[in-house]
Amino acid sequence: MILESPYGHIQARRGYSRRKLSSRVFLVLTGLTTALALIPLFLIIDYVILQGGKYINWTFFTQLPRPPGVTGGGVLNAIEGTVLLVILASIFAIPPGVLAAFYAAYYPNTPLGIAVRFSTDVLSGVPSIIIGLFLYAVVVKTQGHFSALAGGIALAILMLPTIIRTTEEMLKLVPPALREASLALGAPEWKTSLSVVLPAAGNGLITGFLLGLARASGETAPLLFTALGNEYFDFFAQVRSGLASGRDPFTILAKILGQPVDSLPLTLWKYAQQPYPERTQQAWAAALVLMGLVLSTNIAARLWIVFRTRRMKG
Amino acid sequence: MINKSQAFLSVFGKFRKQFGKTLHHGDRVWQVLTVGMGIGVLLLILNIGWTLWQGSADARSKFGLSFLLPSLDASWNPVLDAFQAWPFIYGTLITSAAAILLALPISLGIGIFLAELCPSWLRLPLGWMLELLAAIPSVVFGLWGIFVFLPVVVEPLGSALAHTLGSLPLLGAFFAGPIPANGASRLAASLILTIMIVPTISAVTRDVFLAIPRSQREAAFALGATDWETISQVLVPYGLSGILGAVILGLGRALGETMAVTMVIGNSIEGTLSLLRPGYTMSSIIANEFAEAVSPLHSQALIEIGFLLFIITLLLNFVARFLVWRVARRAPQEVRG
Numbered sequence: 001m002i003l004e005s006p007y008g009h010i011q012a013r014r015g016y017s018r019r020k021l022s023s024r025v026f027l028v029l030t031g032l033t034t035a036l037a038l039i040p041l042f043l044i045i046d047y048v049i050l051q052g053g054k055y056i057n058w059t060f061f062t063q064l065p066r067p068p069g070v071t072g073g074g075v076l077n078a079i080e081g082t083v084l085l086v087i088l089a090s091i092f093a094i095p096p097g098v099l100a101a102f103y104a105a106y107y108p109n110t111p112l113g114i115a116v117r118f119s120t121d122v123l124s125g126v127p128s129i130i131i132g133l134f135l136y137a138v139v140v141k142t143q144g145h146f147s148a149l150a151g152g153i154a155l156a157i158l159m160l161p162t163i164i165r166t167t168e169e170m171l172k173l174v175p176p177a178l179r180e181a182s183l184a185l186g187a188p189e190w191k192t193s194l195s196v197v198l199p200a201a202g203n204g205l206i207t208g209f210l211l212g213l214a215r216a217s218g219e220t221a222p223l224l225f226t227a228l229g230n231e232y233f234d235f236f237a238q239v240r241s242g243l244a245s246g247r248d249p250f251t252i253l254a255k256i257l258g259q260p261v262d263s264l265p266l267t268l269w270k271y272a273q274q275p276y277p278e279r280t281q282q283a284w285a286a287a288l289v290l291m292g293l294v295l296s297t298n299i300a301a302r303l304w305i306v307f308r309t310r311r312m313k314g
Numbered sequence: 315m316i317n318k319s320q321a322f323l324s325v326f327g328k329f330r331k332q333f334g335k336t337l338h339h340g341d342r343v344w345q346v347l348t349v350g351m352g353i354g355v356l357l358l359i360l361n362i363g364w365t366l367w368q369g370s371a372d373a374r375s376k377f378g379l380s381f382l383l384p385s386l387d388a389s390w391n392p393v394l395d396a397f398q399a400w401p402f403i404y405g406t407l408i409t410s411a412a413a414i415l416l417a418l419p420i421s422l423g424i425g426i427f428l429a430e431l432c433p434s435w436l437r438l439p440l441g442w443m444l445e446l447l448a449a450i451p452s453v454v455f456g457l458w459g460i461f462v463f464l465p466v467v468v469e470p471l472g473s474a475l476a477h478t479l480g481s482l483p484l485l486g487a488f489f490a491g492p493i494p495a496n497g498a499s500r501l502a503a504s505l506i507l508t509i510m511i512v513p514t515i516s517a518v519t520r521d522v523f524l525a526i527p528r529s530q531r532e533a534a535f536a537l538g539a540t541d542w543e544t545i546s547q548v549l550v551p552y553g554l555s556g557i558l559g560a561v562i563l564g565l566g567r568a569l570g571e572t573m574a575v576t577m578v579i580g581n582s583i584e585g586t587l588s589l590l591r592p593g594y595t596m597s598s599i600i601a602n603e604f605a606e607a608v609s610p611l612h613s614q615a616l617i618e619i620g621f622l623l624f625i626i627t628l629l630l631n632f633v634a635r636f637l638v639w640r641v642a643r644r645a646p647q648e649v650r651g
Contacts, residue, residue: 019540019543020540022540022542023540023541023542023543024542026542026545026546027431027541027542029423030423030424030426030427030431031427031431032423033419033420033423033424033427034423034424034427034428034440036420037420037421037424037444037447037509037512037513037516038440038443038444038447040447040509041443041446041447041450043458043462044450044454044455047458047462048454048457048458051461096351096354097351099347099348099350099351099352100348100351100354100355102348103348103349103351103352104352112349112352112353112356113352115352115356116352116355116356118635119355119356119358119359120355121631121635122359122628122631122632122635123355123358123359125563125566125567125570125627125628125630125631125634126359126362126570126624126627126628127569127570127571127572127597127623127624127627128570128572129570129572129597129600129601129620129623130362130366130570130620130623130624130627131362133366133369133600133604133616133617133620134361134362134365134366136604137365137366137369137617138361138365157358160355160358164355188338188339188340188341188344189341189344189345190340190341190343190344191340193344214449215449218449218450218451218452218453218454219451219452220451220452220453220572220573221452221572221573221597221601224601224604224605225604225605228605265451265452265453265573268453268454268457269456269573269577272453272456272457272460272577273577280461283457284457287453287454287458290451290453290454291450291451291454294449294450294451295446295449295450298445298449299442299446302442302445
């Protein structure tokens with residue numbers, strides 16, 4: 001210290017202010033990049049609302065598509081198809097996903113537990129179009145026709161990683177004492193899991209399911225060669241005509257699941273590539289509905305967990 | 315009557331007792347179900363790979379390695395049954411590489427901002443907004459891309475790049491113009507991909523920074539380092555493998571992204587290297603042609619492309635998870651205020 005030059009501290013000070021300045025500059029830059037990345041979010045939401053809002057009306061929700069080039073008509077087929085596909089996907093994804101998550105949560109360090117978690121991660125990285133190819137080979141080709149069933153399974157495989165991962169995290173958050181108390185009272189493992197642990201983790205699970213649903217309902221690529229699209233699909237009309245001709249509900253359901261269906265993302269993709277202005281306008285309206293559906297599900301899922309956990313703490 | 319039902323009950327009771335003993339009161343069933351589903355997830359992955367491998371057998375034996383090799387005049391001719399995948403492989407590689415190069419600095423900035431600088435009340439909403447950006451369906455990105463992004467941003471930017479960088483000696487090949495009038499090009503695909511993968515990379519980067527122990531920061535501050543020096547010289551090297559993992563995860567997403575890219579890349583099999591020309595990617599050729607594949611060999615060739623894509627993303631995922639997992643394991647459990 002004493003041996004340093006008498007001007008040393010001034011040098012140091014000057015260096016320090018420069019370092020301080022460059023630090024400030026870089027920190028501001030990180031804030032700017034954050035803002036930059038969020039600009040597209042607002043631009044897209046803004047533009048889709050403006051454009052879609054112009055063309056959305058009641059018939060859009062209640063009528064089947066008209067032939068290309070004819071104004072009017074709606075996307076009832078796609079809306080019903082989306083709902084049908086998402087319900088199918090939930091049926092195929094939620095029970096197996098929850099069971100696998102129970103294993104992964106309670107035996108995390110066994111070889112199978114590690115394998116489950118790892119393959120869940122890998123599965124979430126498999127491109128969705130590959131899932132479509134897979135289902136085409138396994139279901140569509142063996143059945144000989146495109147079907148809602150194949151589309152539902154494809155979406156289920158896409159939802160599966162989200163469901164397993166969130167369920168596993170939520171099960172781990174449940175205090176072990178709850179589970180142990182139930183086991184100590186003599187309840188078998190399955191009863192403890194289903195009626196003690198699962199309800200305790202309930203809020204988190206609902207969030208996970210909703211996030212999975214949001215992801216699945218916006219997907220197009222896996223449906224291209226499975227659900228294919230169907231401009232004449234009308235769920236309620238088919239049920240009505242089926243009942244009128246005296247078929248039993250299972251036959252009607254099997255018929256509906258065995259035929260191609262449309263979904264909002266599929267319709268949007270097809271309409272965006274057609275040269276007719278009416279179709280482009282309907283594509284914007286479909287984009288608005290789809291985005292509203294996906295984003296509101298997403299936000300609802302996150303708000304749900306925030307509010308429910310806050311209430312539980314308080 | 316009473317005797318009969320009593321007899322039934324006693325038989326039923328015996329059965330129940332026996333059932334309870336052998337099945338451990340239903341726990342055997344539960345164990346079989348949970349273990350079965352766990353194995354099911356594993357088998358699913360293997361089954362996907364096996365199905366694609368099987369489904370492309372004829373194409374693999376007919377075209378061999380020439381299917382994958384680089385060539386500037388590759389043929390993709392469903393009528394003559396002559397297929398080479400290079401244009402699609404190149405398209406996928408160049409668009410993903412460009413997207414990663416653009417997304418990395420932005421995501422690193424976001425990760426640092428969210429983990430180190432941002433006031434805590436802002437952290438949650440900002441994180442949510444990024445996740446909403448990631449949640450917007452790919453087709454909506456595509457639609458917006460076609461009608462807004464291409465004419466307003468990509469076309470002018472592409473022309474400017476063609477005029478400035480297009481005449482450079484080596485790099486110029488990647489920026490050779492002219493960009494098509496509607497803007498549909500590999501550049502458009504790269505930019506859309508950038509927007510789509512930034513949320514993925516920045517979320518993992520943020521988590522990596524949050525996992526770094528507080529003591530690392532305090533040590534750097536104690537040595538007199540400024541905020542930025544702490545971040546760039548201590549935290550970034552510490553979390554480097556995690557950040558690399560984040561980049562690879564983003565790369566995996568970029569490689570597999572289908573709809574938005576298909577809508578803006580122009581879908582043309584052209585023998586140029588240029589970013590400013592229309593192109594094709596592996597996933598977009600599958601999306602466009604598989605449902606209307608002309609011959610069995612055509613669909614087999616498409617499945618082979620799918621298999622290749624599956625293997626690449628699988629390997630990337632292995633590496634990425636391993637890297638992220640290593641950072642998480644090294645960081646001791648510590649609560650950050």
